[in-house]
Amino acid sequence: MERSIKNIGKVILAGAGPGDPELISLKALKYLQKADVVLTDRLVSPELIEEYARKDAEIVYVGKQCSKGVWTPQQDINELIVLFAQQGKLVLRLKGGDSTLFSNILDELQVLVANKIPYEIIPGVSAAFGAAAYTGMPLTARGYSRGLRFLTLYELENVESQQWTDWATTSDTLVFYMSGQKLKVLAQKLIEQNIDAEKGVAVIQQATTPNQKTKVFSFEDIATKPLPEFEYVPTLIVVGKVVGLHQQYAWFAEKSNTESYFDNHKTIYQNAI
Numbered sequence: 001m002e003r004s005i006k007n008i009g010k011v012i013l014a015g016a017g018p019g020d021p022e023l024i025s026l027k028a029l030k031y032l033q034k035a036d037v038v039l040t041d042r043l044v045s046p047e048l049i050e051e052y053a054r055k056d057a058e059i060v061y062v063g064k065q066c067s068k069g070v071w072t073p074q075q076d077i078n079e080l081i082v083l084f085a086q087q088g089k090l091v092l093r094l095k096g097g098d099s100t101l102f103s104n105i106l107d108e109l110q111v112l113v114a115n116k117i118p119y120e121i122i123p124g125v126s127a128a129f130g131a132a133a134y135t136g137m138p139l140t141a142r143g144y145s146r147g148l149r150f151l152t153l154y155e156l157e158n159v160e161s162q163q164w165t166d167w168a169t170t171s172d173t174l175v176f177y178m179s180g181q182k183l184k185v186l187a188q189k190l191i192e193q194n195i196d197a198e199k200g201v202a203v204i205q206q207a208t209t210p211n212q213k214t215k216v217f218s219f220e221d222i223a224t225k226p227l228p229e230f231e232y233v234p235t236l237i238v239v240g241k242v243v244g245l246h247q248q249y250a251w252f253a254e255k256s257n258t259e260s261y262f263d264n265h266k267t268i269y270q271n272a273i
Contacts (some may be wrong), residue, residue: 015124043096131207136249168193180235200243
């Protein structure tokens, strides 16, 4: 017998912000405080879950970090969402950053619609905006950049030569997500396309957290200075003239030594479906 629609729960697809637990929206926070089940990504502040989730809520860790072999298949996440909702529960699917940018939200929307499960989508502060604010680096500024592009080098082998030329010559600020391991290739390709020497590269790791780490290079520097190693996620790469504003307007005090902020989740459940 089909479950009565009145017994179906609800799913909230929400962005938790880039790391600083105080950057979550008030609306998402209210749902975190009353959700029966929280399905949380790895890049959600552990402090946020520990302090604000209901003490009797079921916390389900569904994080992904390919570089460490940590991977929860999207199909498993989809099935968990449906399973809990069909039990009549309020389910919060909590994503790092914004809920709709470089996330698998489409897969989750499709399964929710297919199963006639009600849902809401709540935006969050994306990592690019958090990183820009916490490094004093405006993403657009008169005389520096009038446009902004969000990009990824996930499929680096599919980037065509004309794309590299466009990226090297555009006046837009370029923000590369999930591309920390491709930094050296990115820099070299842009240099090969004669990128303007006034532009720079910023590598921002774990933005807005106590362990934020920022390194800035001009393209002239890259020829003589080693680029930083990919260490922590999330890592953002910012390319453009606005990078040069960091030194003048940086306000957030960064530590000389750091560690992984997002490996500190105290409550982790691997649920069998």
